[in-house]
Amino acid sequence: MGDSPTIRDVAVAADVAIGTVSRVLNGHKSVSDDVRRRVLKAIKKLNYEPDRVAQSMRLGVTRTVAFATRDISIPGFGAIVNAAEEALRNSGYTLLLTMTDEQKDRELNLLRIFQQRRVDAVIMTISNENDAELTKQIKGFDIPIVLLDRESPPQLDAVTLDHRRGVRAATEYLHGLGHTRIALLTGKPSTRPAHERIAGFKEASARLGRQASHGIVRTGGFSAEFGFRETSSLLSGPNRPTAIIAGGMAMLAGVLKAIRTRGLSIPGDVSVIAGADSDLAALATPAITAVRWSGTDEGRMAVQLLLNRLGNRTAPVQRVMLSTELITRESCAPPPK
Missing domain, CATH: 3.40.50.2300 (Response regulator)
Incomplete structure (x- = not known):
């Protein structure tokens, strides 16, 4: 017997047919408990490793x-x-x-x-x-x-x-603090997370009787680079937002960088909410309010x-x-x- 035992070697050691060894390996219920034990004992003794590629071809699955x-x-x-x-x-x-x-x-x-x-x-x-x-x-x-x-x-x-619920809660929270000029930054509306966040943002404003023009929505990406670019643009205008919701998993770092680059403070000059909780949100100074899920x-x-x-x-x-x-x-x- 060579260094690499074969299915035939297992069959000889267990005193069964090769097909029986194959049925044990593939979990068939037609094999008796006594025969299954003999085959498994032979597999262990010989340190036999079945050919997974061949098994996949026979069974039509690759696991x-x-x-x-x-x-x-x-x-x-x-x-x-x-x-x-x-x-x-x-x-x-x-x-x-x-x-x-x-x-x-x-x-x-x-x-x-x-x-x-x-x-x-x-x-x-x-x-x-x-x-x-x-x-x-x-x-x-x-x-x-x-x-x-x-x-x-x-x-x-x-x-x-449920991004809609999360951003709706964030927007209502900011309205409750007195903010009326809130910016939502998020991805392209052709993806569910973005259009659900936008829907939650608009629903919150409508529920509170605010004019839609008070809300600012910037779409285009979920990245930190997008967050930095859009936050920088918003904060350089004459009527800048007093609060920003960063609607993307990687966006918060870019938003924070843009705010600090302009020498503004959080929350003294601008309030910030992360649309996705993270270690960065929890460990930042100050710690960032965030929408969380598991x-x-x-x-x-x-x-x-x-x-x-x-x-x-x-x-x-x-x-x-x-x-x-x-x-x-x-x-x-x-x-x-």
């Missing part, structure tokens, strides 16, 4: 799930990915992680790669929910997809966040929806929205006189 997110360097995404990886590992799957950089061509290419790699399922965000080509490609994908904080195409399972719950729920779909391809579409809450800290005060 691999692809996770495509826009930027893993953002701490909030790290929590989501960590939770998803742990849940998948506990269910016998391996996570394949990749980044999209919010580029449509990259997303389209990754979908083709996922099919070629024969992954069992995909968890992903997409850059533009209104893009016809991207939507068509996703709808034609023959592998289950769970959308992460996206709602289109509506035929797919999705876990989303990235861990988001990652775990995405995996649960995925496992449900793998277990029943024809079940109704699953949609789960996770709650958000406003965490008040030290970055908000009444507007300056």
Whole structure:
């Protein structure tokens, strides 16, 4: 017998047919407990490692799930990915992680790669929910997809966040302090997080009887660079906002940098609320009021929806929205006189 035992060696050691060893490896219930014990004992004794590639080809599964997110360097995404990886590992799957950089061509290419790699399922965000080509490609994908904080195409399972409630609470809180000129910075409205934040912002103003013109909405990105550029522009104008809501997971750093570059203080000159809580928000001086949700719950729920779909391809579409809450800290005060 050579250094690398084969399935035939296991069959000889256990005194069974090769097909019986294969059935034990693949978890078939047709094998008796006594035979299963003999085969497993032989596998352990010989230190046999089954050929996973060959198994995948026979069974049509790879026990691999692809996770495509826009930027893993953002701490909030790290929590989501960590939770998803742990849940998948506990269910016998391996996570394949990749980044999209919010580029449509990259997303389209990754979908083709996922099919070629024969992954069992995909968890992903997409850059533009209104893009016809991207939507068509996703709808034609023959592998289950769970959308992460996206709602289109509506035929797919999705876990989303209640951004509307979070920004509505933030806006009402600022109005309660006396602010009437509030700026919301967020991503392109073609993505769910952005248009839900905008909807919450407008709903809060309408409920409080404020004129829509008192609110300022700047859209275009979720990045720190976008936050810095738009905050700098707003603060250089003659009628600058007295409060800013940074509606993006990575945006807060850019907003804070712009405020301090202009020599302004928080909250003396301008109040700030982060649309996504983070270590930066909690540890900044002053600590930043923020909208919070659980990235861990988001990652775990995405995996649960995925496992449900793998277990029943024809079940109704699953949609789960996770709650958000406003965490008040030290970055908000009444507007300056």
